[in-house]
């Protein structure tokens with residue numbers, strides 16, 4: 467078995483993310499027929515006003531960002547509750563983790579940093595993961611399909627989840643999932659993602675801060 471770190475990759479190219487506020491400006495200025503005021507830099511002030519003065523958030527729906535999250539299945543259950551996103555997720559029905567070309571073993575997301583008493587509980591967790599992997603392999607060896615054998619795999623199983631949605635929904639997701647009330651393992655991926663986006667497209671995300 468393998469223990470891997472949670473993380474994310476922004477699949478949308480950086481340039482594309484930056485250029486989206488220009489598209490938002492074009493869409494927004496259609497409302498006021500003020501396209502003649504567009505300059506190379508005007509999009510920043512315009513989007514800032516839209517968001518923070520007029521709260522005219524529907525206009526920022528003219529955008530899209532795709533991120534692949536690498537986290538555990540438990541966290542992915544929370545991510546897929548956001549209904550305005552498109553999702554594609556690693557399938558435990560079709561992937562046979564015992565096959566060499568699929569890694570030959572199960573991968574679990576590292577939980578150590580979230581444990582209150584790792585000296586005691588890390589060993590308990592490692593044993594449980596090993597037991598689950600052994601059971602999965604034994605079921606596959608006995609002729610069960612991956613979609614049936616997966617029933618013994620735990621929440622900690624690593625998954626990859628591709629999420630696409632617009633900036634308005636990303637803002638909503640960050641408000642909910644970087645708050646102290648959110649699960650520590652979803653904050654582990656959402657907090658650094660939000661911080662990175664604040665540096666790429668500050669005008670969209672600068673008013674949201676991880677707690």
Ligand SMILES: Cc1cc2nc3c(=O)[nH]c(=O)nc-3n(C[C@H](O)[C@H](O)[C@H](O)COP(=O)(O)OP(=O)(O)OC[C@H]3O[C@@H](n4cnc5c(N)ncnc54)[C@H](O)[C@@H]3O)c2cc1C
Nearest residue numbers: 544547548549550551635638639642643645646647648649
């Ligand atoms: C701290 C925390 C604890 C949670 N605990 C639980 C729990 O114990 N059990 C549980 O089942 N879930 C739980 N959830 C999940 C939560 O109930 C939501 O399903 C999830 O956060 C998605 O949020 P949402 O519905 O606001 O947004 P999204 O699905 O992302 O939708 C975005 C927004 O679009 C609008 N919208 C979307 N669909 C509709 C619709 N059909 N009708 C009207 N407006 C709509 C709403 O304004 C919504 O806020 C928890 C979430 C958090 C953050």
